[in-house]
Every structure is written in structure tokens, then in C-alpha cells.
Amino acid sequence: MTEPTALPPTEPTASVPPAAAATVQPQQTPAQGRNDRRGPPHPGDRGPRKPLPPRGERPKFDGTKPPQLEHKDFAALRPNKRDLDDGLEAELNAALGNFDVTGTTVAEAKQKKGTGTQTKKRGQIVGIHGKDVFVEVPGGRSQGVLPLLQFGEAKPKLGEFVEFDIEGYDGSNGLLKLTMTGSSIVVTDWSSIARGMIVEAKVTGVNKNGTGLLVEVNGIKGFMPISQIDMYRVEKPEDYINQKLKCVVNELDVEERNLVLSRRALLEREKAEKAEKFWATVEEGQTRTGIVRSIKPFGAFVDLDGAADGLIPVSELSWNRIGDPSEIVSLGQKVEVVVARLDFETRKIGLSLKQLIRSPWDDFAEANKTGARLTGKVTRIEDFGAFVEVSPGIEGLVHISEMATMRIRRVREAVTEGQEITVQILSMDVKARRMSLSLKALLAEAESAEDAKDDAEKEADRQEAEVRMIARKMNPNLRGGIGSGKLLIDTGE
16 A cells, blocks of 8 residues: 655745735636626616526416406596686686786787887987988987988988888997998998898990890999899890999809899889888779880780789770770880779789770760761671771661661671761660661661652653643544544434
8 A cells, every 4th residue: 555645734824914804805706807897887877687587487478368457438537628717717817816908908909000010120310420320229229320322312311210220230339230221232342242132233234145234333243134124024125224223132152253133123022012002092993103014915004103013904995996005005105094993802903094084975975866867887797786986986786687678697798897887876875885776777768768759750750641642732634533523422312
């Protein structure tokens, strides 16, 4: 047997002081080391997850349906709206006390009605110095300054009220920068131009294609398309050369040095403002002044004071029948018209030019009565008859039944356009401006006169023949005559 080997003697361990022993950390497992590398726990962490129970201890699904929830009538549980309203009303009355809600509401409504919905500011001129006009801005403690150039030829006066818009604030001088409503802004360079700004441009020429105007705004070149010159079609753009026009900056590209202006946008804006005042005062029967802007086969369009457009139908241009409206009016002509019809929903206006002239029917009715015979010219032929103009602006209808004494199928069998005929007035309605004429009555009289003439001629011929027979001399040499002897009659006795 082998003897057991003796183990080497162990060295005595040194005693560890108590303070050092407290700092000795227990040996960590690899898993715990990985968790510790995540850093200190976040204050919102819920701590480590609880271990799941073993798979065998989890509840198993036995295939049964889940229990049904208890059915409740939630509509019945809903609070009564009437009770809530009564409760809320009681609380409001208790909170408001003696406060007069109706009186306050009426006062606010009157105040709003008095002030209107106008957003423009209005201030009083308090000083004029050089090229600046100082205005007291209402509702604020500061004043504003307006350029004197924006007043144009009209010189401002102290104490006068002006309408303006606030453009900005000048911090160095402590003044508000103001702009008069509708006035152009003084432009110095490209940096002072903005889209939508109103500027004054001078027309220097027309482009090569004739599609627009070449303009300058204080030395800055721009372009105005021909469709943006006016609200109506412009036939001769060269007529605007050397004119100064107020217009709106429609397009702006400072880098490309591209400036496009529009005068039409400014005119439409002004027209919209005038239209509200126009429709508030216009009434049927009023006399208005306008300018003919367009002529069509059915009538002429008139611009009424730059606020609205109205149509004069071709039938309202003259009492006489016309074929083309250009026979009475021309483009650009200033005319005085009567407002004949108004449609406030569609904002359409019917005008009349002939109502300002005395109706020829009034004079005609005084000079001619029923049964009078007149000579006229056939102007139109219809299936039911022919229209005859018996006086300038006066037409009557000859019905087909009054065309001839015999029955005819077509009107042209009796008359033709342009033919002059004599007719008789059967009836006349001055208010409706209608008149019935007859050609048959005169034809019947003519036929009767001819028959009477023929009868008279025949009677005259018969009487003349009798006279000739009586005055005829007897020839004694005729045989078979009784001669100069006495006539003997055999009585048979």
C-alpha cells in the first residue's frame, strides 16, 4: 500500500480589519455583470420583471364562452335634459344677479350697427412739414406720417380727416408709417417694392408683339399685359403711351428683375367698393349716366358710374326698328339711360334709351283715329300677316284675314316687303303700342266702286243708244215701210 502523500502546510492567513471587510464585494455571476453594465436604474423604472409561473401552472382554455355582461338600459340612466337646463338656468341667474343681458346685447348691436364693418382707419391732420403730413392716429398715443405726394393735386389742410392704412413703425422717429387708402406708394428701389402694393407707373411704349405695355416705376422697368390694362378689351394700347397709371404689383422677382403690374386689378377693386353703394341706392325709373363699353347684336352694355354694368336691349335703343345697335350708339359714347328693370339677386340691370324720348305713339294717337286711312310701307311679312310702318316708329299689323276680299293661303300672294299700300285703322292700343290695320276693307270699297262705275257706264250707254234711235231720220225709200200714209188696221169686220 502506498502511503498517503502529505499536503503541504498552508500559510496562515492575515487578519482582515473590520473596515476593510466591509468593502469586500461578493463574487458576481456573468449575468449580474451584464445587468450592471446598463447603468444606474432610472427613477421611472418599475424594477426587474417578475418571473412567469411554470408552464404547467398556467390556466388552460376549456372552450367555454366568456360570461355575458349584464345588460343595462343606458338610455334610462341618461340624465333628463330638461332637469339639466332648469338647473343650469338657476345657477346662471344666481351668478348674474341683477345683470341686464338683453340691454347689454342691444347696446352692443347698436354700437356695431353704428360703426359698421369698416376696417379703414380715419385720422385728423395735425401738422404739415416739408414733404410729410402728420396725422393723429385714433386709439393710440403716437402719430403717423403720410407722404405729401400721395395727396396728388389736392392740398391737405390742418384739421382735415383722411383715411389711411398702417404700413409699419419708424422706431428712430417714433412715428407710424401711413399710406392713404387707394394712393400709390413712392418707390425708391427694388427693395421698396412688394407684391400687392399700389404704385404709379409711366407708360413708355408697347412691346414688339403688341401684347402689353412697357412701364417704369421711378426708373424701375416693368411690364403690363394688355389684358390687365382695363376691365374691357383694349384695341389700341398705344393710346396709353406717356400716361401715368395707378396699378397693383401683380408679380415680383427681385433676383430676375421681373416686375409685372396690373391696372385691371385696381379698377376691379374700386368697382367692388362702388358697387355696394350703387346697389344700396339704385331704383327702377331712375335716370343714370354711363359709357357704352361693348356693342353686341342683341344690345349695348353700359358702364354705370364705374359701379355696375347694364344692358340696353336693341328694342330699347329707339322707337324705330333698327337692325344693328351701332346705328344708334358707339363705343365710348356717353349716354343717359333709364333703369327699366332690376334683379338684386343676380345683380342684372335692364336699361332703356328710348324712354327718355317722347313716344311717337302719343303724337300719332292725337292725329289719327279709328277708321282713318293711311299709306305705309310693308316692313315684315310673317305667316299670320304683314307689318306696315305708317309713320316713323309706328307699325301696325295687317292680319292675313284682312289681306284680300277672297281667301288666300300665303301673305305674299297679296303684298311683298317694301311695297307701299293704303290701309285703314281698325283698332289702336296706345299703352300696348299695338294697332290693327285692314287692306280688305279698302279693296272691298274699290271693288264696289268699280262695279258701280261699270253699272253707270252701262246705263249711260243704254240711254245714249235710246237717244240715238229716237233722233234717227227715216229713209222713205225703204221697202216694207208704211210710208207717209195712214196706218190701216184690219179689224175683220
